[in-house]
Amino acid sequence: MTDLTAFAAPSPDSLPAFMRALERQRSATTRVEWRALTKTSPIIKGWRFFLSLDPFTRWGLVKPRGYAGDATLLDFAYGHPSVQSHVEAAGPLGRLIYAETFAAQSSHSARDRIALLRDEVAVMAQQGSFSAMSLAAGHARELEGLPADIASRLSSFVALDIDPMSLQTAADSAGPVPFTPVRRNVVKDALDDLLPADLVYSLGLFDYLTDEIADTVLHKMLSITRPGGKCIVANLAHDAANLGYCEAIMDWWMITRSADDMLAMGQRAAAQGPRAFVPSVKQHGCFHYLELADSDH
Ligand SMILES: C[S@@+](CC[C@H](N)C(=O)[O-])C[C@H]1O[C@@H](n2cnc3c(N)ncnc32)[C@H](O)[C@@H]1O
Numbered sequence: 461m462t463d464l465t466a467f468a469a470p471s472p473d474s475l476p477a478f479m480r481a482l483e484r485q486r487s488a489t490t491r492v493e494w495r496a497l498t499k500t501s502p503i504i505k506g507w508r509f510f511l512s513l514d515p516f517t518r519w520g521l522v523k524p525r526g527y528a529g530d531a532t533l534l535d536f537a538y539g540h541p542s543v544q545s546h547v548e549a550a551g552p553l554g555r556l557i558y559a560e561t562f563a564a565q566s567s568h569s570a571r572d573r574i575a576l577l578r579d580e581v582a583v584m585a586q587q588g589s590f591s592a593m594s595l596a597a598g599h600a601r602e603l604e605g606l607p608a609d610i611a612s613r614l615s616s617f618v619a620l621d622i623d624p625m626s627l628q629t630a631a632d633s634a635g636p637v638p639f640t641p642v643r644r645n646v647v648k649d650a651l652d653d654l655l656p657a658d659l660v661y662s663l664g665l666f667d668y669l670t671d672e673i674a675d676t677v678l679h680k681m682l683s684i685t686r687p688g689g690k691c692i693v694a695n696l697a698h699d700a701a702n703l704g705y706c707e708a709i710m711d712w713w714m715i716t717r718s719a720d721d722m723l724a725m726g727q728r729a730a731a732q733g734p735r736a737f738v739p740s741v742k743q744h745g746c747f748h749y750l751e752l753a754d755s756d757h
Contacts, residue, residue, distance in 0.1 A: 520710030531598030569745030
């Protein structure tokens, strides 16, 4: 008997309560029990079928690019015009469900994540011309709509991504910003051939990396950060909203971290150099943001 038994018949009206029940169920069970429940529960399977009317949920579940958490999935969370045709084709019920998944706290926090990055770019632009690099850049939507005076301060923007389709779309997002796409697996490939940048960041990547791999990638990031520059890494917090929905309904599993985990990751990377970086962590919505600033700044 689970808390979900009251939700045997999927309907739009009971969706908000079902979403809350999923989160309660997730926190009341061990990881192993929860994984098993998401695979076997006929109630969850029934809802998954019903919720696939929503193009956002369906994209997450079907994984058209062959892997979880691609850049188009994020475009649904952003409400980006590029996914509008899917939303229009979804019919009234699909659009009703999308209204819920778009309004969910997790989608809200994803929108805030690119807004925060845009703010960071604006702050750096106040100090003069600077260069930036994004690891696992996806569609680089944070570059869209940058005011002309800020965009003109970006001397170069390097987008690193393993997926050529992401890089192609990111070039459009860049608009007037001098843009260099680099197809690279940032986990496996060396990055030391790249020109260092003032701002090196990664949004939506570390949520898939184990600690050991995260350490390796962060170390590479510091190695390509210019003196006086900074690195920023976002990661889902343990208490992030809607993880039950992502996992059980969209089959989208990510690695969460605490503020202490993030700080420890930053300290380990800083200890390896190449310069005296100072780590700090802040939480905004579903995400922790680790910042490593060169203390000579
Ligand atoms: C969740 S999207 C995030 C996109 C963007 N940063 C954002 O926040 O909207 C993840 C992106 O990471 C890319 N990616 C995943 N693993 C990667 C790897 N090992 N090296 C480079 N890119 C990777 C995917 O191709 C995808 O475009």
